[in-house]
Amino acid sequence: MIAAILRAQAIGMRMGKRRGAALSALVAVLWYGMWAGVACAVFAMAYVAQPSALREYAPLGFLAVFVYWQVAPVVTANLGSALDTRKLLAYPIAHRKLFLVDLLLRLTGAGEMVMVLGAGLFGMLANPAAGNGRIWPRAVLAVLLYLAFNLLLASGTRSLLERLLSRRGVREAVVLGMLLLWVAPRLVMVSGYRPTWLGGGAAALGAAPWPWGAASRASLAGGSGGLALVTLGAWMAAAGWFGRGQFERGLRFDAAAAQARPSEGNARREGALERFYRFPAWIWRDPLAGLVEKELRSLARTPRFRTVFIMGFTFGLVVWLPMALRPHHGDPGAVERNFLTVVSLYALTLLGQVSYWNCFGMDRSAARIYFTIPQPISRALVSKNIASLVYIYVEVLLLTAIVAALHLVDGWGQVLETLVVVGICAAYLMALGNLASVYYPRALKPERVSGGGTSSRFQGLIFLLYPIALLPVALAYLARYALDSQAAFAAVLAVAAAIGAALYWVALDSAVLAAGRRREALIEELAKGDGPVDTD
C-alpha cells in the first residue's frame, strides 16, 4: 500500500518534458554538489579535530543540523512534500501507514542534512586521535536516533504550521510570531546588551539533556555515552508522540471551515479597499484597467500572497537590521548606507515567488480565460506585472515608513533612489519572470502558504538568476563607490534602465510568442490535478 502511494506520487511528479527534466537535473546537481562540498568539509574537520575540540564543537554541529532541518523550511515558507490526506482518507488505509509515508516524504526534503550528518559521523569515527572507532555501534545508533528525532519533529511541526497557517486571521499572526522568535536573539546580539543569564543560557544550550548535546556525547568516546543514548531515545519518543499527534489532528482538520470568511465585513475598510482596487481605471483604459483591477483583488484575497507580502516587509528587516545596527568604527558599511534599498530589493525578490516568476500560477486552470477572451495575451502579462509592481511599491512605502522610524534613511534622496532602483530591478526580473511563467508554469495553491509552487530546484535556479538580473544596478553602485561620483552612479543607472526597458519588451514579445505556441502545454500544466502528495 505504501509502495502504491509512493508510486502514484512518483508518476505524478514525473517530468514529461525533456527540457524540464534537464533543468531539474542541472539544479539538483548544483544544489547537492554544494552540500556535498559542505559534507566533505565537515568530514575533514571531524577527522583532524583534537578530542577536546570535538567535545566542544560537536554539540554545535548537531545543533546547526537541528536548526537548519527545523527552521529553514519555516523561514523560507517552503514546507516541502507531504501527504494530501484529503485524497487518501477515502481509502481503507491505516493512519499509521499514512504517517509512515509522510515521514518518508519528510526524509526526501532533508537529503542534505543526512549527507552532512553522515560525513560528520564518518569523520569522527575515522579520527585517529579521538578513538571513536571503538564505540562505532553506539555512535551510529546515536546519529540514527538523532535523524529520527529530527524527522519526527519536522513532521509534527509541519502539520501544526499547516493548520495554523490555514486559519483565517491566524496565519498572519503566526508568521509574525515566527518572525519575532527569529529576530529577537539577533537583535539582542547586535545591540551589545548582554544579560547576565545569557552566558549560563549558552552553556545550558550545549548541555547533555538537549538532543544535540546527547547526540554529541553518545557518538564520542568516553563519558556517559549510555545515558546520553537513553536521553536521545527519550527525545525521539517525545518527537514521535508530537509528530504522530499532530498528524492525527491534521487528518481531522477541516481546512474549508477554517478558511470560511465572516459574513459581515468592516464597511469602512472595504470602502477604502474598493477605492484602491478601482484606481487602475484612473490611469489606464479598459481592458488593461480591468485586468489590473482583477489582479489586485485576486492577489489581496490570496492567503499565500498576503503572507509573503507580510514577510516582505518584516523578514527583510529581520535579516538585514542586525547588519545595519552592528557597531562600527569610522564610515558606515554598505548595508547601513543603503539599508532602505537593500530591504526593498529583498522584498522585491521575496514577492517574486508568488507573483512575477509564475504569473499564471494562482489562476490555475482559470488561466484559460486569457486565451478565450478577445484580448491579446500580452495584455494579461503586462497587467499581472503592473499589479505585482503596485504591491511591490506598497511594500517599499511600508518599508520606508518603518526604516524612517528607525532613523536609517538618509533623506528623501535615498527614498527616491530606492524607488528608481526597485523599478529598474523589477524590469529585469519581470522580463525573466514572464519567460519563466510561460515556459515553466506551475499551479499554486492560493490558500496554502507553501506547497504546489515552484519546485525547490527551480527556486534554486531563481537564486542563480538573481545576481545576473541585479548585476546592471550593482554596476551603478560600483561606479559610485569606485569613482566617488553621484553623476557616474546616475549615468550607469540610466543605461541600466534603458537596457532593462529594452529587455522587458523583447522578453515580453518572446513570452507572448511562446504562450501562443505553448498554450496547450501551459494550460495543461496549470490545470494539472494533484497526486496523493503535495509537493513544492
Add this chain to the structure above:
Amino acid sequence: MPPAILVRALRKSYGAKAAVDSLDLEVPRGSFFGFLGPNGAGKSTTIRILTGLIPADSGSVEILGLRLPEDEIEIKRRIGLVPDESLLFDRLTGLEFLEFVGRMYGLERAAAIERGRGLMDLFELPADRKIIGEYSKGMRKRVAMAASLIHHPELFLMDEPFEGVDAVGARLMKDILVDQVRRGATIFLTSHVLEVVERLCDRVAIIHAGRIVTSGAMEDLRAGGQSLEDAFVRLVGAERPAERLSWL
C-alpha cells in the same frame, strides 16, 4: 448568411492517437445544436479548437463567417463560452467576475456592473461578499453561464453546461437558453444527459472515435419511433452483451 460553425477536414492528434480525425461539421444559425459522443470521442477537443484554446493540426474552421485562427479575436468577441470545468477566478465575487468579463468584451464599467447585477438576479446568485471559490458546483455553473451572456453573443459554445446543477437551476438555465435561440442566437452544446438534448435541441451530431457518425435534424435521427438514446447506442456501437467478471 454563412452558418454559425463550419468545420472541414479537421484533425487533431496527440502522438499517434487522433482525437479528432477528418471532422466535418455544419451548424446552421439560429439552431439549438447538440454535439454528442461517448467519453473520449473528441467532443471537448473539438470545442477547445473552436474556442481557440488549442490549435488544430489541419483542416479549416469558420465561425460566424470568420476564419480561425486568422480572425481569432473577432470570433472571441462574438461567442459566449461555458466550458466543461468552470473558467472562473476563484478570488473574485460573482458580481466582480461578471464585471471583469463584461469589461474584457468591451463594455463600459458602469454597463458591465449593471448587466452583472441583472444577471446575478436572473440566475439567483447571492450578491454578497462571497467569493467564487466558496461557491457550490451548481453556483459556479450559473456564474459561468451568466458570464457567457453578459456581452450578448451570437453563438454559445457550451461543454456540459448542466453538469452538477440542481433541477431548479437546470430548468432556469434551459429557459434562458431557449429564450436566446428564440432571439436568434445559436447554441452548440455537449451533454451526456440525452434526455436534455432530446428535449432542447433541434439538430444533433454524434461523434465517435474522432469522426462524425451522423449529423442532422433531431426528427430524422429519431425516425422510426426510436429514442435518442437508442440511436446513440446504435451509432456508437456500444451494444454488446453484458460481460461478467467471475469475482464480481
